Amino acid sequence: CSSRVGLSQMHPMWQEPLEVPGGERQSPIDISLRKSVFDPNLKPLVTQYDPRTCQQIWNNGYSFLVEYDDTTDKSTLRGGPLEDQFRLCQFHFHWGENNSWGSEHTVDRHLYPAELHLVHWNADKYALFEEAVVAENGLAVIGVFLKVGKTHEGLQKLVDTLPAVRHKDSVVEFTKFDPSCLLPESTNEYWTYAGSLTTPPLTEAVTWIIMKQPIEVSHDQLAVFRSLLFTSAEEEVQKSMVNNFRVQQPLKGRTVRSSFT
Ligand SMILES: NS(=O)(=O)c1ccc(Cc2ccc([N+](=O)[O-])cc2)cc1
Numbered sequence: 001c002s003s004r005v006g007l008s009q010m011h012p013m014w015q016e017p018l019e020v021p022g023g024e025r026q027s028p029i030d031i032s033l034r035k036s037v038f039d040p041n042l043k044p045l046v047t048q049y050d051p052r053t054c055q056q057i058w059n060n061g062y063s064f065l066v067e068y069d070d071t072t073d074k075s076t077l078r079g080g081p082l083e084d085q086f087r088l089c090q091f092h093f094h095w096g097e098n099n100s101w102g103s104e105h106t107v108d109r110h111l112y113p114a115e116l117h118l119v120h121w122n123a124d125k126y127a128l129f130e131e132a133v134v135a136e137n138g139l140a141v142i143g144v145f146l147k148v149g150k151t152h153e154g155l156q157k158l159v160d161t162l163p164a165v166r167h168k169d170s171v172v173e174f175t176k177f178d179p180s181c182l183l184p185e186s187t188n189e190y191w192t193y194a195g196s197l198t199t200p201p202l203t204e205a206v207t208w209i210i211m212k213q214p215i216e217v218s219h220d221q222l223a224v225f226r227s228l229l230f231t232s233a234e235e236e237v238q239k240s241m242v243n244n245f246r247v248q249q250p251l252k253g254r255t256v257r258s259s260f261t
């Protein structure tokens, strides 16, 4: 998908801008269980992902992105808090240097070792990803927490490809991958709130949908994530790609809704 737009200004430890102009709905946030509000009108999520739209994996110098062909409505998300149909553009992860931290969102301040983001844009309202990115609620990102446990069989195909994209700007073909294998069994229990991209350009265009149930991956699978590099092959000093998460942002009066009591 075309999320390559605007990535050039991104570099590993990009300086955290103190305040994004009009930053009233920044992400990530801490999800407080007692402050979230059950909304009985929230619908079940409907994902329809076609593995044939999976194209490649790209190390963009901040994470690795699995990119999908989003020129048709073959891989879509609708339902949940969403009014429109959204197209899957890419998914990527954020993780730490060890298993004690790495997620961007937290639940009652609980940190997970990693977090998956499935990025979708509103194809009912916009013709291109680039348009949706700057539009209020042009994007919908599903967040899934990762915890250390048994090996995730579906993830292993992806993990085996990572050494081929060790350096920044490397790309490798990656096909026939169905990202629904990375969703928890129950996708009916989630939190949702209005937020932003967690990396530049930090635009406030995202409806966040955070799954309550984490997925389990093995210690060794996470270790392969950490073998990736922020730096390109030409650079003398190689830097391990770890801690690629943003610090938590103020809620600023926003309400986090839950689809469950
Ligand atoms: N971490 S996250 O909030 O899910 C996230 C999702 C997608 C992107 C990719 C991206 C989104 C938009 C742009 N842009 O408009 O220049 C550039 C890169 C960046 C960050």
Ligand SMILES: [Zn+2]
Residues within 6 Å of the ligand: 092, 093, 094, 117, 198
């Ligand atoms: Zn992300």
